[in-house]
Amino acid sequence: MFLSYFIHFALDLAAQATEQAHFKDWWWKVQLGKCYYRLGLYREAEKQFRSALNQQEMVDTYLYLAKVYQRLDQPITALNLFKQGLDHFPGEVTLLTGIARIHEAMNNITSATEYYKDVLKQDNTHVEAIACIGSNHFYTDQPEIALRFYRRLLQMGVYNCQLYNNLALCCFYAQQYDMTLSSFERALALVANDEELADVWYNVGHVAVGIGDLTLAYQSFKLALAFNNDHAEAYNNLAVLELRRGHIQQSKALLQTAASLAPHMYEPHFNLSILSEKIGDLQSSYNAAQKSEDAFPEHVDTQQLLKQLRQHFSEL
Numbered sequence: 001m002f003l004s005y006f007i008h009f010a011l012d013l014a015a016q017a018t019e020q021a022h023f024k025d026w027w028w029k030v031q032l033g034k035c036y037y038r039l040g041l042y043r044e045a046e047k048q049f050r051s052a053l054n055q056q057e058m059v060d061t062y063l064y065l066a067k068v069y070q071r072l073d074q075p076i077t078a079l080n081l082f083k084q085g086l087d088h089f090p091g092e093v094t095l096l097t098g099i100a101r102i103h104e105a106m107n108n109i110t111s112a113t114e115y116y117k118d119v120l121k122q123d124n125t126h127v128e129a130i131a132c133i134g135s136n137h138f139y140t141d142q143p144e145i146a147l148r149f150y151r152r153l154l155q156m157g158v159y160n161c162q163l164y165n166n167l168a169l170c171c172f173y174a175q176q177y178d179m180t181l182s183s184f185e186r187a188l189a190l191v192a193n194d195e196e197l198a199d200v201w202y203n204v205g206h207v208a209v210g211i212g213d214l215t216l217a218y219q220s221f222k223l224a225l226a227f228n229n230d231h232a233e234a235y236n237n238l239a240v241l242e243l244r245r246g247h248i249q250q251s252k253a254l255l256q257t258a259a260s261l262a263p264h265m266y267e268p269h270f271n272l273s274i275l276s277e278k279i280g281d282l283q284s285s286y287n288a289a290q291k292s293e294d295a296f297p298e299h300v301d302t303q304q305l306l307k308q309l310r311q312h313f314s315e316l
Helices: 002-020 026-038 042-055 059-071 075-088 093-105 109-122 127-139 143-155 161-173 177-189 194-211 214-227 232-244 248-261 266-278 282-295 300-315
Strands: none
Touching (some): 026 042, 026 059, 042 059, 093 127, 127 161, 143 161, 161 194, 194 214, 194 232
16 A cells, blocks of 8 residues: 555656656656556556667666566567667676576576576676576486586575575485485575475475385475475375375375366376276276376377277277
8 A cells, every 4th residue: 555655656756757857868767667567557667668768778678678578478579678688788697687587487498598508608606597507407317417506506605495405306316315315404494484395395205205215205295285285296296105005085186186286287187097097987087188198298108098098988
């Protein structure tokens, strides 16, 4: 309430100042655009930022205008704007970072990594770029290389839950088991909120499954759900463990919850399809397998299961 009042007050002040400057002062136009942006009037903010850029090329104005286009769900326009800004300010780190973030949001990880590398050429202490390149190496099955980037962050004095969480996973997949649990312990000590706590316990459970300690895995996934009741991955993995214990109904309920929380994930749909097929509910199995295929069309096991079910239906 009070914040909205102050924004309106600032808007009136910026509008009067712009008028007094005969609409030729780019700085006041930027302030006017900021007010419109905070009020959710994105098209009005766009006009002001565009007008300011026509009068004076400034990096901040490009950044504010790109934020407007991202709010309007126009990432390609924002990308073109950043590239236009790089023509006037070659090698500007904030513009390169903006491009990398948009590519990352669009799941174009390869392009995002290339731009983050360009960022590091300009600023080799850029924390976000180092972390994102390390993450990309981890997800492309190069945990040893990812470790180098995360250790670089430690050398730079970055200490937070996410870093130690990622470091623990890298150590595990790089078979440096002595560092895995100690990194998780530090992550738990530095945790800032329940969501981070849930992610750490989920990863502990994931590592426990990897080393065959299913009791620890079960307890870890339970703790993850205790701190974040919407953690779809934890529901899915807990369902698999419940099924191993012979608790079919509990497993089915957990998989249905995971599928409803994260319909974009193929694992809950596929696991639910397998479970339904085993208990003889072939129609539910087929429906779940189709959803798995929609989420991940290249999944070979889903394709094979669908083929078996279709063959069975054709024989009826």
